[in-house]
Amino acid sequence: MIFGFRTKVFVLAMMTLLCPRCGNPAAHPLHRSVTKFTLFFIPLFPVKSRYTTQCTFCGFTNQLSKDQAGQLRQGGGQSLPPRGYGANQYPPRM
Numbered sequence: 001m002i003f004g005f006r007t008k009v010f011v012l013a014m015m016t017l018l019c020p021r022c023g024n025p026a027a028h029p030l031h032r033s034v035t036k037f038t039l040f041f042i043p044l045f046p047v048k049s050r051y052t053t054q055c056t057f058c059g060f061t062n063q064l065s066k067d068q069a070g071q072l073r074q075g076g077g078q079s080l081p082p083r084g085y086g087a088n089q090y091p092p093r094m
Contacts, residue, residue, distance in 0.1 A: 006043055007035045013073050019055040026057035030064075030072055 013030040033050040036043040051069035054061045064072070 003037070003039050005035055005047065006038050007033055009033050012069070015053075015072060017053065017055075019057060019060060020062065021060040022055065022058040024055075024057045026055050028053040028055055030069060032069070 010032045011029050012032050015028050015030065016025055017028045018025050019028070031052045031054070033048075033052070034046050035048040036046050038044065049066070051064040051066060052061050053064065053072070
């Protein structure tokens with residue numbers, strides 16, 4: 001084929017968020033999917049960008065706008081500290 005489309009997915013950040021579906025605090029990677037127009041298998045220009053987060057506990061995928069993704073990436077989201085440990089504590093050694 002002479003022309004087509006190719007999508008690449010980039011992980012922008014990894015955050016601990018409260019999942020809207022299962023309600024568990026879990027890791028959520030922030031993904032950016034970029035679809036580019038290709039000519040002779042050479043990517044030329046982006047056609048579409050999409051931002052999503054996905055709960056690693058239940059698999060729920062949430063689509064975000066570019067502004068929402070920027071706020072989450074800057075720490076303006078509902079990030080939570082790791083469960084069960086203080087800010088300067090490490091897990092107990094056994």
